[in-house]
Amino acid sequence: MAESRDPALPQWYSEVASALDEKMGLTVSELTPQRVVGRMPVAGNTQPFGLWHGGASCVLAETLASLGALAAVRPGRVAVGVDINATHHRSVKQGMVTGTATALRLGKTVLSYDVALVDDTGERICTARVTCQAVDPRRPNISS
Structure with a gap:
């Protein structure tokens, strides 16, 4: 398990x-x-x-959205990604990619996020929309 190194992050993140x-x-x-x-x-x-892999964009986008959704539904439920749509705008060869997931809708069971990925110069490299579903962690297909 990763440690929450930033005191601004919730303890459960680790x-x-x-x-x-x-x-x-x-x-x-x-x-x-x-x-x-x-x-x-x-x-x-x-x-x-x-070049930065398009799959890496999807991993970053879905992870950020899923974490936001989890923050919205915990404790008691978990959030899983159920849909992702990503448009790749430009390539990146070096540096870091920063993603910002912004909630579009925080419903009781369906949560949607807009995710913007940018390179070190602030140029957008990808736009994604991610939908997550809040589920009971005891369901058989969700490991505890």
Whole structure:
């Protein structure tokens, strides 16, 4: 489990970070139901031509939205991604990619986020929309 190094992050965050988050180098700097901000390095998250991988954009977008949704529904429920749509605008070869997930709708069971990913110059590289569903963590298909 990752440690919550930033005192501004909720304590529970250290209990939900995943192996994929660590492997991809994700760091989260802001985490509320309304807004989540995180970064990932381009290095190590590229496709064979040395460009930031579109799949990395989807991982970053869904992770940030899912964390925001989890913040909105916990305790007692968990949030899982059920839909993602990502439009890739431009490529990145180096530096960091910063994502900001902003809540569009925080319903009781369906939560939607707009996620903007930008490079180090502030240029948008991807726009994503992520929908999450709040579920009971004891359901058989959700591991505890």
